[in-house]
Amino acid sequence: MRSRTDEAPTHAVSTGAGDRHARPLQARRARRAEARVGVEADPMRAMTAALSEAFTQLRSSERGLTDREVRDRLAALGLNEVVPPQRANLVRDVLARFANPLIAILAFASVVSLSLGDLVNASIILVMIALSIALETFQTRRSQAAAERLRGRVAPEATALRDGHFIRVPQRELVPGDVVRLAAGALVPADCRLVTARDLHVQQAALTGEPLPAEKEATAGPAGDVRDPAGMPHAVFLGTSVVSGVATALVVATGARTQFGDIARALARRGPRTEFEVGMFDFGAFILKTVVFLVLFVFVIAAAGHRPVLEALLFALALAVGLTPEFLPMITTVTLGEGALRMAKQRVIVKNLAAIQNLGSIDVLCCDKTGTLTEGRMTLERHVDPFGAADERPLRLASINSFFESGIDYGFDDAVLDRAGIDPLDAAVLRHEHPDLRGWRKLDELPFDFERRRISILAEKDGASLLVTKGAPEGLLAQATSCETGGARRPLDAELRARCEATFRELSTHGYRVLAVAYKEITDVAPLRAGDEAGLTLAGFLAFVDAPLLGAARVLEALAAEGVRVKIVSGDNELVVRHIADRVGIAPGQILLGAEVDRLGDAALGKVAEETRLFARVSPAHKSRIIRALRARGHVVGYLGDGINDAPSLHGADVGISVAGAVDVARDAAEVILLERDLGVLLAGILEGRRAFGNVMKYVLMGTSSNFGNMVSMAGAFVVLPFLPMLPTQILLNNFLYDLAQITIPTDNVDPGFLKKPRRWDIGLIRRFMVVLGPVSSLYDILTFYALLHLFHASPALFHTGWFVESLVTQTLVLFVIRTAARPWDSRPSRPLVLTALAVVITALVLPWTPLATPLGFVALPPGFFLFLVVVSVTYLAFVEGVKRRLFARFLE
Known part of the structure; x- marks a missing residue:
């Protein structure tokens, strides 16, 4: 990505010579607007300057802006929209109707009639054109306005500091100088300079193409000459999302002036055709061929029968219409x-009208179980040692890990613990009664990723450093060399390892979601690396329960009766997935594991995926492959998800479906939003x-x-x-x-x-x-x-x-x-x-x-x-x- 340090960014979409002439004019207008509100004209200067100077340039402070300042800046700089929606223009809409070939044919016929002195026919045709355009314009504008109002109900929001208080505001109303708060699962709402950051990792693939999250940190000093803005450790950009950690950030650029501006405008200009649009195109091509044949037939007959050419032309055009x-x-x-209006009454919001037909065409619905088939609120029910005996030690260690991972301060209530961006398992641990953690201090963190499927926290108390790791039992057991029972450590030989495995499998068969907890003392407090997770001591397991949604079994039965096959695609192990499937009435049959997905080619995966209803231990990449394989077999696939890792699958499905309480990245990727966490609402939408x-x-x-x-x-x-x-x-x-x-x-x-x-x-x-x-x-x-x-x-x-x-x-x-x-x-x-x-x-x-x-x-x-x-x-x-x-x-x- 090129640097914009040396020029005023305009972000106009290049469309040729005319566009090159327009750029200086747009830049001058932007600078005049910024001057009216006293905002620095070049966002990159605020991004690279010292933090205190950035606040000065943007006429802001760590207390954010006032409502009055926001209103003034919105009036001068416009909304935070990369591709502003076109304002309704009646004249433009009416003129656009004349681009319709059918209207053009009618207009041509009226001109021919008028030129022949046939005023009556010309008048009648013009009246028909006027009535047709008036009716279509009125009906279409009314429907589009209704759809726009519905989309507004699920528009993305941001947490901004206004008048000294953090409040939720529409993302489109952010302005340069705003201070925003970011948390895991949130979309970055504008180009921002970090003010504070804690274990922040941002997914920047939309800008850089890099698949792995980038670590970010706040710096008070100047950044100097940085040629790659996305590589700035203290900067986050519109179009990216927070994978883990928390931060506050200063907005330096909004709308078309963001780094994502050109990319987003290109995406807005074109997009893959939906199945409904493909069908409309095929139908149009079919009609066109028929019309051409009929018109040519009339002309041939007219020529053979020595009919007047003009008469034949008007008659053929009338036939075509x-x-x-x-x-x-x-x-x-x-x-x-x-x-869309009827679906809104059913508590289903459609962001794109064409998605309505796609929703009705779904014959396969893939979903994770958590929050879709289950209530989505985890409760910690058991904490046991490696052999299954009740033990407080795993809970104490997990509390350290969850507390420092989530960045939760004492005094936060359940509403905070349930917010999007806090892992539900961490919320369950912190909600559960746990020991006092005062005195502990975090030193470092290895964030969770979907390959390792664990997270490690290095914390210190009274001069002693402790690495605490929690995650999927299978992976964590492989990293453990000892276990702790009754306060004593024992080397993990084959027999003890088998007993530990039996413990978590027994918990899984009863429907518990199981996390393993392990630790080790560390003397070297250098930055953590993945290799530091070796040689762990297994402290035990945590067992969580997430009850099936009330009526889930009944709705799944109704979906099957309506021709929709539901497939559970989960990262949990096969025992938990099988238990939930039994509870909601899905006949398990064969369970396909993520490791088996890796061994199958695309064609083979498609055939196996058709016959499989349960997928376990799958990563986001596996989910995307499964969806692509099903679509390649001719299925219309819907995907229902609400987490950070669901975004690729929501994009890849024919219809991405999320819920109102989902993380920002999931709601943004989805085309259909359920305002209630209820599969019955989805059935009504279908x-x-x-x-x-x-x-x-x-x-x-x-x-x-x-x-x-x-x-x-x-x-x-x-x-x-x-x-x-x-x-x-x-x-x-x-x-x-x-x-x-x-x-x-x-x-x-x-x-x-x-x-x-x-x-x-x-x-x-x-x-x-x-x-x-x-x-x-x-x-x-x-x-x-x-x-x-x-x-x-x-x-x-x-x-x-x-x-x-x-x-x-x-x-x-x-x-x-x-x-x-x-x-x-x-x-x-x-x-x-x-x-x-x-x-x-x-x-x-x-x-x-x-x-x-x-x-x-x-x-x-x-x-x-x-x-x-x-x-x-x-x-x-x-x-x-x-x-x-x-x-x-x-x-x-």
Whole structure:
């Protein structure tokens, strides 16, 4: 990473020459804003200067800022957002709609009509454009505003020192000069200079690519010329997270001026497409191919039949618009927005609307047991020596380790011990009655990592130094050479080692989470290294209990019934995992260990992972591999987690799910946040996702099948009739009214049968609906043509009117058939859908008698036509019902 010491950072995204011209202007504006509030213009000067000088440059102190100072700086410098959200702009939103190819086609048709002097057609098309844009803009903006309000409920927060008190504030409201507090599990909210730090280790992979955490420490003196900002030991940066330790820090840069600015803007510009977006793209490509074929067909026929080219062009454009479900983006946004609001009532917040459909598509849910299947509050129940006898010695040593690891001061209550960033096992140890630790002083620490799976504290009292280690029993036993029972040490031979192993295995089989505690005296107090953990004396074991969540077994059974397989992916040993699985009703079967995951290739892991429900002793890297392997096998994978080590898995899953009380890094990585630690809430969210997807599919199936039949009929009639089967304006109006009937689909009810299993985009089903039901519609169109020409002896105007009414009435009424896989009378549509559909049918019937009839080219219909219309409608609906049920049968298997 380049240094910015010698230049004023602007962090503008490079987009070419124009961007290079914009940078100096942005820099000047930033300097003027900083001058207004008296803040140093170059953050790196505050980062590299002495700490006291940094406070001076930023007009701050160790007591932080006042609310008044914060308001002034926010007004001058803006919010702490790397990529500020675009402000709602009605004019821009409306103009953006004209970029839609469909709207462009309509606009082109109106211009052509106007150039030919056809003012009526041009006006009608322009009115349709205006109505379409107004409706889509209003509905879309309303849904997006609702989604934004929901995201605001789970926006990241920071702990800032304001008016002399630490309070929780939205991260976006931090300003240079703020003093913030950091703890394990927290996201670093801005670029900061450390004021105090205690055993602080920060994960900087997003900036440096280094997988291991970097150790940080506060320094009062100047840092000098540092070319690599991320390498500064006294600096932490936005986009990184705290792995362990606690600190206070001075904010020196926010928003676009942070080191993470360019990276974050690049991420904001592009991102991997979700499964829902891939399905939408595939559907769009399918429609495009069909439209191109139909338009080319009309042109070829027009050329062969010596039809006027302009007439053929307008007719072909109208066909293209008529075949395309142009309201699909609006219907999708509104449907997902309504789904997000309903999910919020179920206590589920969705940060990204597309995640709703992905949530409904989940067929595999991976989760750690702690806090997801269990209550997430550990209680220390037993402390025993290596052979299982009750003993205070392991508790005394563990208290030293937990106290100095967590940085807890005496007097903190349960609320502090339960906060995110304090390991629940440490909280349980400190919550439990333990001996007085006054007089002990910490010398050094080897932080926990997921490879060693232990933490060591070097502490001193009365001149004697003691290394205390606690961690996973398997790993700690391997480092021990002796054990202590009854106050006496004994060398660990094979027999005693087997007895120690039997002790923790016996505790594990009863569902306890077990930690081993060991120690050794150290005379050399040089900085600790991993090698210092050898030659330990095992003092005993701590046994913790975390009860299963109330109703977890019932919800897991319900998830299985809804087609979602739950897999436990845990770092605990296989005995504990098996016990919890038994308690919550998961048939254990084979248990795959992390060591076995390492021995399997990706293809083999995918096959084994499909058949395995329990994974034990797995690291974060193992979890990510398991998720990737399942996705490669075609599964849509959700991951539910709330800890620091869950962030990679939350990113890697199709849907990352966390809870409101999770650590910052987990909530930031997740797309779905559960406001209650309850799997029942998650189940409700999954069903809501399926409901939203079901309504989107209704619009797609109804639009493509009916529209395709009508457009094929028009193309065929274009070949055989001496006049246009329907005027371009009438085609567009027919399509617009039909779409208008469907705008209330987001409110519609979804069949229980549709919700019974995960649903995904099925282009094959859409194609079958189009090529099967389309010809059924065309068959009735041909029947209508025959009746109009031979029974009613229709003129061109009467033909246009009769077919317009018949096609609009039948394809609107067929909504009530296609909207459900069941019999229409067994599935109740929503009231808004009934009202909009009937309103369109009535409009079609009365339109030929309104003042709009003449400009639209309509004439009054003979009374006998309406008897014919009733017969055609009833038989058509019955025919479609029979065909539809056979088409749906395979989809709903």
